Structures are given as C-alpha cells and as structure tokens.
Amino acid sequence: MFAKPQSNVVSKVPGYMQSKGTQRQKAIICDREIRFRTSLQNTILDVLRARPGWQEADGDGEWDFFWCDREWIHQNYDTTFLQEHQKILHFRNYYELTRKNLMVKNLKRLKRQTEKEFGKLEAQSFDFYPSTFELPLEYHIFVEEFKKNPGAIWIMKPAAKSQGHGIFLFRKLKDITNWRKGDYQPVSDQTQKEAPELYVVQRYIADPYLVGGRKFDLRVYVLVLSYNPIKAWLYREGFARFSNTRFSLDSIDDTYVHLTNVAVQKTAPDYDPEKGCKWSLHRLRQFLLAKHGIEAVQQIFKEIDNIIVKSLQSVQKIIINDKHCFEMYGFDVILDSKLKPWLIEINASPSLTASGKEDYQLKHGLLNDVLNVLDLENRLSGQERRIGGFDLLWDDGPVLPDDSPDGQVITIPTTTTYLGCHNDRRKQLRELYRNNPTKSQS
16 A cells, blocks of 8 residues: 555654654655655645646555545554655644644643743733633633623634534523533543543634624644754735624624634625635735734734744644654634734644635645645755745744845844735746756746
C-alpha cells in the first residue's frame, strides 16, 4: 500500500519516533515526476492534476505526496513507514488544536503558565477567546459563571463537529435541561454504556461588528511546517463569511442570523448562489481602512497574528512533530463592535469545495502556494519570507518586516501584518523564480 523502502532514504520507524538530534539533508525529487495521492474530489485534486511535473499515483502505489483525510491518519499513521522525501497532510494528533474543547484547554493551560512566569499583564495577551466550558465535565463550574452573568446569551457546540451541526443559543438554564437529562448524562453516571458526546458552551459574542447590518466572521489560512521549532506561514487572502439575514437578538433560534457557516447559509430560502455571502479579506481590509483608519486596521490584524501564534504555541509541546507532516489550518475569527478579534474555532480540514468562481480562484491559488512552500521540487533556497500569497509569520520567533504593508515604517518589533493586503501572487512567483526559467509559476 505504501512506497517500498529504499535502503538509502527509508525511515526505520515512523517519523515522529526518529531522533530529534539527527539532522538530515533535504530529500530531492528531480529525476522523475512527483507522485501524489488524495482521497478528495474537489479543488485540491484539480490543483494536483494541473501541476507541472506531478502525476497521480496508481491506486495504492508508491507516492511522494499525500493529501489525506483525517480518518486515514487515525487508521494508518502509526503503522506507516515514510521515506525521507515523503510529505503528508496532518500531524498525528492534530486534534489537540482543532477540537473545540481541547483548543480551549490548551490555551487556558498556556495562559496560566504565562501568568505564573511573566505576570498577569502578559497573560492578558490570551484574552481572545470567549469564556468557555466543557460539558458535561465542567457543568457545575459553568452554572456558577452563568449565574454571575444574568441575561447573557450562551452558545452550545459539539466539540468535534463542523459546518454548524448541533449548535444552538440559549439564555436560560432550563433551555439545556433536556440536553442534560437526555443523551448527555454526566460521565460519572455508570448507567450509560458510552461516554456522552462532548460539548463546549461559550459566552456568545452578542455585539458583533456589522457590515450592512449583517454579522460575519473571517476565515484565515495558516500553513504549519513544523512545531519543533514552530514554522508557520500566513496566507494574505481569505474571506469574510456573512450571514444571509440582518443581525438581531430578537430571535436567537434563527441560524441564518447567528451562524455564518456557508453550509448553513446556502440553505436559506433567499440565498443567491451567484452573489454568495463572502467578501475577500482584501475587500474587507479596504472597507475597514476607509471607515476606521490605518492605525485601527493595523491593530486588528496585529491582534489576529497574536491569536495565531499563541494558539500554535499552546500545543507546541503536545503535537507529535514529524518532519514528514504539515498542516493547513482554517482559523475562524470574529470582530466585536469595538473591533476586537475573537477566536471562534480552528479547522484542520477547512472546506476546499468552492462556492463560486472567486472562491474557486482563491482556493486554487492557496493550494498551489501550499505546494510551492512545501517545495518538493527543491527549487527554493529556504531563506524566502514570501512565497506566492504566503508570508512567513513565525520561524522559531517573530518574522519582523522592514516596514508595514501600508507604507509606514514600523518602529516597534511586531510580527508581519500582511493579512488582507494586496496579493499579486503570480507576479511574486515570477520574481521568485526569475533566475530559473524552468521553474513553474502555477
């Protein structure tokens, strides 16, 4: 099923079990086509098939690159012996950052550690996710917090589901009575044959920033090549997902008002598939610049950078690092009425199915640039700070820009803040590869 070991490149054990002290030269694929596999039938398959010098592997034949699904990782990773040059999507325990309950658990732990070592002021840099509790484990703690905030709106989410499945809002404890007494008994109840499905309950962002009276969130793409040390790339472009209905707290049961997931919005009776419910991040950035000015917008995107970095750091010591693995995350962030960004969730398998022409073009460029950064063709020097639409955000420390994307000199060290900036990825790739005419600008 897997590529047959070759004596000069084979890993005798899975990559994550190899000695961290051993430094190997990068494997080179230059004398043949690159063989790929994927089980998906969407944009990534189009990208792989169209990429020069890449060929689809026959069945379960030998492969160099595998864009696999999460189920494959669960079932096969621990028994897979990867050759030096092979690359595969997902780290072994990727879910430590993408399951809603584990994400918050890890962020809380790093916040406590930061406060202990550096003080409360530094720990405030973690105040970017709503008050969150895991149910049923933390039900009683949640009830105490609930009573301290009378009239607040809370949102319930299954810990391991996506696309808006199983989510509901509530104001009163009795609204979740049936949930608690039904299929979701506390774990200590020995009459249950299986543990209950885990949920998280979060304080609802009841004052979201609105555009045209509609709520939206931001989808931000982050490519992680390593956790030891952390090396992460941030894609300039992404999109804002809008609700199809004007925002109101009069009806907290209306999913078309409160959930921005495309899977939910496209079922609305008046949904227009041609128009959709998306803006590019570049368009959103221009809108915010015109309305609030450059300093406010730079602060927004600087805080989003902080969210990304802190999130990755929260699992750095937990993720099973493997040089064969990479991860492309979809961060979901929402702005409140004061322009403060809040982390909602992180997706390990952000949707690659396009909802329209512009969405397809964005995802096609994104996926091509993922492959450009991974560089299986061995065309790059390794010193690049921008590749296509990706900017190097963190490389065992912050990557400091010479000046801001808006032309102002930065005097205080900060990470890059290029999110939503002009993204002429084709021109950038031409310049990157201009000294080698055989290099592809796919």
